[in-house]
Amino acid sequence: MNDIIFTGIVIAVKILVVLAVTLGLGAYLTWYERKFAGHLQARLGPTVVGPFGLLQPLADGLKLMTKAPLLPRGIDTKLYYMAIMMALVPAIMLFAVVPFGPSFKILGHEIKPIVANLNIAILYLFAMGSMAAYGTLFAGWASNSKYAFIGSLRKAALIVSYEVVLGFAALSVVLLAGSMNVFDIVDAQIKSGIWYIVYQPISFVLFLFCLLAESGRVPFDIQEAEAELVTGYNVEYGGMKFGIFPLAEWYLNVLALCAIMAVLYFGGWSGPHLFGPFSGFIWFLAKTFGLLFFVLWVHWTLPRYQAKDVVEFAWKYLLPISILNLVGTAFLIYFKG
Amino acid sequence: MPWASEETLNRIKRSFRTVDVYKSPHFARISVENTHDITNVLKHLKDVEDFRYFIDFHVIDFPKEKERFLGQYILVNPYNFERLVVKVWFKSNKLPTAKNIFAGAKWAEREAYDMFGVEFEGHEDVKRMFMWEDYKHFPLRKDFPLGGIPEQRLPSLTELIEGNTLPPSHDYELMHTYVPTIQDIEKTEKSRITKRGQLVLNWGPLHPGTHGTMWFLFDLEGEHIIQTDVILGQLHRGMEKIAENLHYFQFLPYTDRMDYLSAVCSELSYVQSVEKLANIEVPLKAKYIRTMFAELQRINSHLLWLGTGALDLGALTVFLYAFREREKIMDLIEGNAGFRLTSAFLRIGGVHYDLAKGTLEVAKHFVKDFYSKLKEYNGLLTRNRIWLKRTKDVGIITQEDVYQYGLTGPVARGSGISYDMRKIDPYAAYDLVDFDIPVGDVGDVYDRYLVRMEEMYQSAKIVEQCIEALEKMPPNEPYVNKKHPVVIPPKEDVFNDLEDMVKSFRIVVHGENIPKGEIYSSGENPRGELGFYIHSIGKSSPYRLRIRSCSFYNLSVFPKVIEKHTISDAVALLGSIDPVVGETDR
């Protein structure tokens, strides 16, 4: 009885912490991106609103929430609202399988800082990633606008192609570790002492491409190429309904996938014990934010591909490479033991 | 040499009995006397005499003559760069169309119909170019007033909301010309394209991706474009009509606002047409100053092209780097002219002010720094795989397209035709400086990109040479030719000398008396050949001022080249053609 209550409280606390941190972090990632882009472009980002512009996301959020609600003429109302939910919910649910650090003990119970320690965590990851496509598709269809429609069709083509490649890329790491459970993968890396990026550099690069494609960032942001499609699939959304889309796609998705990449390739929370009992958490955060920095850097530097080139790239080049990588890894494991 | 020679004109007169030829140092024309002969004359000129490069077609309204309208073609021989004007009178407002001989005449004839109400046999179903479909008037006719016909009450909404005050809060005319409704605009849109594909997309007038208010209609099949049409006129402000009501020097600020990215180059073309017409000699220092600022503005304009071109294709940061360089040039111009963007810096007869103190040092420093920045931009884009994939073999423009549609500037040079007015008919100080003209091979977007990058480098070299020449000049060289009876003297003389004050007063109030005659003269804008045709009857304002705008003809090749490409290619192609709407619509 005590156990059940305790477990229930622990899960509730975990969910609340994850929700609060991710939504708060998502909002502040906008501040971070604007500052980063500003300094890259020889200017300062927000500086006026609060010290260093730190209150800017609050002003943005306040303004977006108090805009008059818009319902354009001719939309499919049910799908219009469902699109927002379908974009936000899978992005948040991705955080359910992200491990933030090593397990620790409180009051005699061992707690793992992960909301749901699934044995099929990687499979769950693919599922949630694919579901995120529905948000864009519904938004494009329900908006009754040609730009939105074209944008969402492009995104659908993108997600379908890159999900397959993502699957094969992540599967190579799963083969090496022998399990889909994230804790087992990190433990395997800590035990062997070498991070999997050394064993699987090709798979790392492929996963990086898929991260850029899934979250719709340059050079794969064809669904909202500004010069062609104004703002793509969210052209008819205003106020906070609009605010959810970049939050879910550009920030939450990227953050979750960066965290998973840190787990799969960089050993999760492994690192020298320099910071006392919290060093695992700090290493994990450092790796995630390092990858995020790289993703933002790519976004603000490179031009974007054409829609047909992106899809061609995935099917003609990335898919054969990922399959070869998988087969090669399988052979190596079989023969090396 | 720009104008057709005596032998050519005599040869043409021998082939056709019913033409009349005339030649002067600044003009060479043939007048066709029978209207139905014009098709044969044009065919002969194109096929036999090799005048195959179509430059312009326009109409002049003479309400007192028997046949009211006079049409004029301007043609160029691309092998020896000779120019010829062909005049023909309309017969009861009709003329055989030239669109089967020169494809670029299609748009020119539509504009003539829109502005004058003339018809063209063989060009059925001609649509309006700038005004909307149901517009009832023909603006450039001499009996139509400049302010239009005010027919509806349109009060200011601010006054209505904040409250009517007596006297009114701000001074405005209550009666206004007719403003079209959304239904009028939709009718215009539907009449332009008959749908053959799956959906018709409005790459609309108010869009961040088009470089201004141009309106494209794409007939799409999936992502591929089957047919396109371009609707212009969203920035048609009526500059040609304004010129007929103003003195020559008063029209100068309007030439700035046409191609607002490189204001000094447009001013230079205009100012030198008037100078050729009135035979004004410009002092040497003014020539060097004009050249230096024109080349700085060319760098300015190409930097903006680079920034927005890269921005449209997704490289968001190049835009900001290019604007950083633009700010430095704008500082130079602001220090000399007082204005950043549309500075009316040139005057008929010279320049407005002498060079400000310190300009030459700042310019020298800028040029030295610019070479390293050019290397940086090249490093970011020229060998980038994604950039190459987006721009190579996209939007190929052939040499025949260039001749037929009248393309000039980097668009023509990218396809291999070295047509540059700075070398053909040198003006300002271009014959005293040393520079090269980059020419491309294939004519795709990548070639035009390389041509413009190299042109920036060449312009920097010209600026360096001008700075050297200006440094060597003695300090009190004149910068305005104030002895000529038509030129307004510079301000410091007006305030200190009685005769100059009287002369300035007389010209400003009554206008100059430019001698009778006509002239066509053009200069090399960063976008192409900007030409001014002035027909003067001896008064202080021109009888007809025709602006041969380079962006207008450059844009007319877009519907042909974009067929079977995708929307993303359309973005890249439009960026490489680099139109400015102030110039296409005037």
Added chain:
Amino acid sequence: MASSINGNGFITTTVDELLSWGRRNALWPVTIGLACCAIEMMHAAASRFDVDRLGMIFRASPRQADVLIVAGTVVNKVAPMLKLVWDQMPEPKWCISMGGCASAGGPFPTYATLQGVDRIIPVDVYIPGCPPTPQGLIYGLLELQRKIREKKVTRYEKAFEEFKKELPPEILTGAGV
């Protein structure tokens, strides 16, 4: 100064203050550049006169924007399209008329130019100049922020409703527009 409102409760005043703080510090303009003033608007968004410091991001779709900066000459043909863009923006929204052409027709008193965009759209701030320098545009934006702070957003919308009731309907839609 914030408390001297005509007979408002303390709670309402603070909520008003908070909302107007949020709205004026996150003003998102629509990228509608018509002519030469658009170039100066781009310069205002570039590195030297950065308006991103004030929190302004240029959004391409009018549904996601608050402020319509009309930069450039408005021609009769474009007037209904501009009005359509204005109608698509959700409340609360403001309009800045930048430059001489948008304010009163500029140097073009011709048959094709709309003599001032305030004939079809209610304007909040007029910025003179041809074109106004980026410093001028930023000054105009700061004036708009001051107007939002002083006019207390809910008050402003109520005032607009009152005036709208008194006007004849054809004025509201713009004659013929």
